[in-house]
Amino acid sequence: ILNVEQSPQSLHVQEGDSTNFTCSFPSSNFYALHWYRWETAKSPEALFVMTLNGDEKKKGRISATLNTKEGYSYLYIKGSQPEDSATYLCAFNYGQNFVFGPGTRLSVLP
Amino acid sequence: NAGVTQTPKFQVLKTGQSMTLQCAQDMNHNSMYWYRQDPGMGLRLIYYSASEGTTDKGEVPNGYNVSRLNKREFSLRLESAAPSQTSVYFCASVRTGTGPYEQYFGPGTRLTVT
Numbered sequence: 664i665l666n667v668e669q670s671p672q673s674l675h676v677q678e679g680d681s682t683n684f685t686c687s688f689p690s691s692n693f694y695a696l697h698w699y700r701w702e703t704a705k706s707p708e709a710l711f712v713m714t715l716n717g718d719e720k721k722k723g724r725i726s727a728t729l730n731t732k733e734g735y736s737y738l739y740i741k742g743s744q745p746e747d748s749a750t751y752l753c754a755f756n757y758g759q760n761f762v763f764g765p766g767t768r769l770s771v772l773p
Numbered sequence: 774n775a776g777v778t779q780t781p782k783f784q785v786l787k788t789g790q791s792m793t794l795q796c797a798q799d800m801n802h803n804s805m806y807w808y809r810q811d812p813g814m815g816l817r818l819i820y821y822s823a824s825e826g827t828t829d830k831g832e833v834p835n836g837y838n839v840s841r842l843n844k845r846e847f848s849l850r851l852e853s854a855a856p857s858q859t860s861v862y863f864c865a866s867v868r869t870g871t872g873p874y875e876q877y878f879g880p881g882t883r884l885t886v887t
Contacts, residue, residue, distance in 0.1 A: 695873035706863065707816075709875030752815060756873050759804055759823045760831070765815040 665689050667755045669764035676743050677772050683739045684767040686753030690734035695756040698727055698738055701766070702749045710738075710751075743771040774799050777879035779864050785885045786854045794849040794882050796864030803869040805847035806831075806876065807839060809860040816863065822847055854886045 668687040676682050688696060695714045699707040711720040716731040724741045740747055750766040777798045786792055798805065803824050808816040808831075818831030822841040836858060838850045851858055861883050865876040 697873075697875060699875075706878035706880055707876075708878075712873055712875050714873060754816075754876075759821065759829075759867075761806070761818065761876065762832075763808075763816040765813060 665755060665757070665762045667753065667762050667764040669751075669753060669767050671767060672765070673768040673770070675770045675772060678743060678745060680743050680771075681739065681741045682743055682769065683737050684751055684769075686736045686738070686764055688734050688736070688753070688755040688762075688764075690732060692757045693731050693755075694758060696729055696731075696736050697754040697756055697761070698736070699752040699754065700749050701752055707752055712756075740769070743769070745771045745773050747771050776800065777864055777866055777877050779862075779879035779882050781882060782880065783883050785887065786851075787887055788855060790854050791850065791852050792854065792884075793851075794862055794864075794884075795846070796848065796879055797846045798864075798866040798877070799845065800866060800868060800877065801844070802866035802877070803844070804867040805841065806865040806867075807837075807847070807849045808863045808865065809833065809858075810863060810881075811860050819849065819862075851884075854884075856886045858884065859886045860884060 698710040701707040713729040718729045750768045752766045754761045754763045780795045806821040807819040820839040822828045825844045864879040
């Protein structure tokens with residue numbers, strides 16, 4: 664069974680703080696690494712799909728980097744806002760299959 | 774487009790009862806998935822279907838069966854529900870073509886087995 668880990672498990676920050684999370688995944692059989700944002704009582708929504716080693720993607724105040732050789736990805740949020748409060752999931756994509764990490768729960772306090 | 778829809782939204786079963794969770798997508802996606810979500814464990818894959826007529830086991834398939842009825846619909850059946858199957862179930866789909874592409878998720882079905 665492939666193992667995808669995320670850290671930290673949860674995080675509390677003040678509004679305006681910048682923060683980052685880590686996703687660790689197997690470095691073999693890599694196809695893509697996905698990041699999803701999951702708000703309470705809603706469904707996960709895709710943030711990024713990353714494929715190339717060294718890739719960096721950005722959407723507004725959120726960005727992500729990818730290192731496929733060592734098997735990790737970072738998600739950064741600049742100037743956190745209360746609406747950023749959610750669980751952030753990463754998923755290791757190999758072939759048609761996806762293995763999700765347990766998520767990082769972010770709470771942004773006003 | 775409705776995207777990915779799931780029915781029912783909530784269900785309570787007694788141990789030993791059976792039921793089918795329905796999932797449909799209107800995006801012409803080839804691949805469809807069933808996950809369960811339990812506290813502290815993220816999403817775990819139960820079954821997936823890469824195309825109409827094919828299904829494959831995921832990480833936690835025991836106690837479940839699936840049917841890919843057609844390209845749009847992918848159902849999950851619990852033949853004899855157990856309390857360990859209390860969970861939130863999500864269906865997802867991925868679009869066709871040279872990917873990789875993100876998954877689109879349904880709203881989830883919250884199942885309680887007493």
